[in-house]
Amino acid sequence: MSRPGLILKLSCHDQPGIIAKVANYAAVHSGNVVELNQFSDKLGSKFFARFEIETSNLDVENQDFIDGFGTLGRSLHATWHFRRKPYRMRTAVLVTKTDHCLNEILWRAGLDELPIEITSIIGNRDNCMAIAENHNLPFHLIEMDGDRKADGFAEIRSLIEKQNVELIVLARFMQIIPTDFCRDYAGRIINIHHSFLPAFIGANPYRQAYERGVKLIGATCHYVTADLDAGPIIEQEVERAHHHHTPSDLARLGRNCERIAIAKGIRYHVNDRTIIDGNRAIVFPD
Amino acid sequence: MSRPGLILKLSCHDQPGIIAKVANYAAVHSGNVVELNQFSDKLGSKFFARFEIETSNLDVENQDFIDGFGTLGRSLHATWHFRRKPYRMRTAVLVTKTDHCLNEILWRAGLDELPIEITSIIGNRDNCMAIAENHNLPFHLIEMDGDRKADGFAEIRSLIEKQNVELIVLARFMQIIPTDFCRDYAGRIINIHHSFLPAFIGANPYRQAYERGVKLIGATCHYVTADLDAGPIIEQEVERAHHHHTPSDLARLGRNCERIAIAKGIRYHVNDRTIIDGNRAIVFPD
Amino acid sequence: MSRPGLILKLSCHDQPGIIAKVANYAAVHSGNVVELNQFSDKLGSKFFARFEIETSNLDVENQDFIDGFGTLGRSLHATWHFRRKPYRMRTAVLVTKTDHCLNEILWRAGLDELPIEITSIIGNRDNCMAIAENHNLPFHLIEMDGDRKADGFAEIRSLIEKQNVELIVLARFMQIIPTDFCRDYAGRIINIHHSFLPAFIGANPYRQAYERGVKLIGATCHYVTADLDAGPIIEQEVERAHHHHTPSDLARLGRNCERIAIAKGIRYHVNDRTIIDGNRAIVFPD
């Protein structure tokens, strides 16, 4: 985990020889590919890959290696991205009242399961303030009720810019994100929806699940797009439900799903194990 | 499983003393309650129960015991139903092309996992004819394409009546069931839908699942009502899906879910472990 | 959850009429059985049941109802136990270094998922002291290394007695419990073992699992008996493992299992949903 290295994510039109060319580039400079995940999407004629390259023996500086890759990348007409390891992604966590997803994130970050640095916790309610304090993290209370909403999002945006936030996690943040915000931070906002999407889109999914009488309930971690609850899905979890479970029982069971799904979703994202492809997410799990 | 006995299903408005009264009735006549499942639905103020009563020491004839229960049942303003064990439910299986659900049913019936007697296999295609022959079961090919549909359903109805069919299983039967048919056989038609309902209602759910990029796919066994894919759910199963799975991979993975879900659904139904409550199914699993 | 009531657990030799008699006793005194779980163990000729009785309309005092039941209980040669609801079980949590199970318990207790009152956190290391302080809970550091072990357990015993502890939870407490301690607190000590028992009994189960190359790893919540890791199992959870998972990856994945399993195990125990039957646990889940 902690050995210095580079992660390269790359996507392009499918064509023969991509792996050879990229792996060759690494090998020529004494980079060692220690993990390689690729996906040749035959239906879409696209190619996606993630290379994890150990760089302890690299014959050039990391930055030089990264810059030099550009020639190959452009010749493949690829989109690519390098990340240096170890890395802690600057992450803001947005919350409202419930704290189970926040607690999960803090606990896993503390155990180094999630390589993130939490820049701040932002709430439109103060319920999670004490948790932030216990963890010595700044808490920003931003009112968003009624006509305060636009100002509130402007304030969030200002915090995010000031704190160089790279990832925005909606940890049961009960506000609809404005379209321009979704667009400006596309691919950088992760949400947990408390249902097995695309079932039970919208409000109160546990109540909906109860009324439909489903035998499994779930949670979905996804990237946020302007289209509510329709963004690329990163991870889903389910749990058995029975007829005797009330909506609040389902909410209790669902919390387990939400915690697992959001933790995995963040882990995949910050380790560059996801590539967004239109409305789908390519995910290379670990 | 095989000891002679009675199964009593009962539902009524919730009120104190129901269990005492019913259990007492059994005890007074030397019936032994060997399994009891109940559900006091506090949200709906309803009571549901299933009693399995061993009758080897009963002090009256079974029929007398059943008849005599009427007085108590009426005093509770209950709906109830007795079933004598052992029992094999007369079952028609409707199919189109694919045979995996049919095979599963035949295999489990052969192992005595499903106490059913298959009266006939009815297909609007002949693909499953050989399977029926191998099992020495009558196969009825009924054309239903285009304007033959109404006649086809009339023919099915006639077969069902003639053969005293009690349960109609739609084992990947690719025809929409007419409203009057649903109504006339309400609570006696079980379908397998190849998605995790209510997600992906309607046609080609695996294609829909692929396009949505879900990370779990599923199958749903439910009672058929006139409202397409919206009947009471008996059982659901899911399996992990990945970005590299094509729609046909999802169909392959989904077959596992379909087979398990339909087998459990039938098993619960024929063992009287289900009670339909509006759009939900109370299910007491074994 | 919160309505006042009584929980009755009862076990006896199987015999006709038990449910009738018990339900009758409740009904006669205007107690309403709102949940009933029973198990007629045909292999062992034993009967086990849990009655949840709403007592708001009881025609006598609760204590009178409980005392009066003795006549019936003795006539059935039963073992039984009443619990008044709402109830918070006095619970001591024993820890060593790792905190994930402790955190899970604290978090769920805070959400009222576990009706317990934590009397103290007892550690043979000080790693969890800060967590205890954050939750305003007393932390007792008890040294147990080398020849301090016997004294340490004497001290734990003294704390438990002084604080009227009813349940002792070993939340990754890395000490073998002395035989007399197991015996004296039989049925009141719950442990989480970090493997899918009976596989990988003893030390370092994740290392064992890695070496065996299993494709699923798990955790087991069980009652503690003098026979190491062989007590009655309450709950087990598993998670997929792959060849690329190192022992520390397995430990990371296993933590999810451990947290879910210990939380469910405690929940079942404190809600009187478990009955110990020799080396097995009857569990009526909710």
Add this chain to the structure above:
Amino acid sequence: MSRPGLILKLSCHDQPGIIAKVANYAAVHSGNVVELNQFSDKLGSKFFARFEIETSNLDVENQDFIDGFGTLGRSLHATWHFRRKPYRMRTAVLVTKTDHCLNEILWRAGLDELPIEITSIIGNRDNCMAIAENHNLPFHLIEMDGDRKADGFAEIRSLIEKQNVELIVLARFMQIIPTDFCRDYAGRIINIHHSFLPAFIGANPYRQAYERGVKLIGATCHYVTADLDAGPIIEQEVERAHHHHTPSDLARLGRNCERIAIAKGIRYHVNDRTIIDGNRAIVFPD
């Protein structure tokens, strides 16, 4: 699935540049790597990979490509294996009485989920003879009771050699395989064990599971080695068990696990998705 191509499995000491060299070799000859799975085992300093290479544009004959690889393979001190696609592996299925695993294999082979050609079904009981006949497959009844065992295995060996069998599937074949047989067909015998190994090694695992009171039961598909039930694990499945399940209920539930596990195990093996590494199996699932 059906596009012509080559599968290359390779393992060697871990060293920089392996992927580059192999991918390069393919690219130079206009082979297109459409799927690549690799595993750099940092704990064991070993490298394992599976390349799926589309060969429609190959600039040489397949055999030439395969032969030419030898130079590279030897320079890496690797062990490697090529397979031409499409391929049907010649498979003998060994059975005793129960038929559920056999049925599963036949059904999936019929659906083309398992690219195998079943050479024969071999039984030491005649229970599965009718199934073989229904599928127009040769059935060999070989007596193995008492002192017929050695002769029986000699006969199996003779059949296997005569029929050019590549894979031997023990589909609930209730005979202990002799050491020399295990050794001579190492890596080519797949067994399904009806427990979650390493729990419940040996006879009657469902009875053992019942007596231990486990809350999950399982099945394990593994390669057979001389050490009973200790060979490399390919796949494991589990299902929930409850206190009311008798050993025969557990057997019923376990059949689901067995069928899924053996089907996946065979699928992975015949698609060259497994590499045996000592007592562990590297498995690249699809």
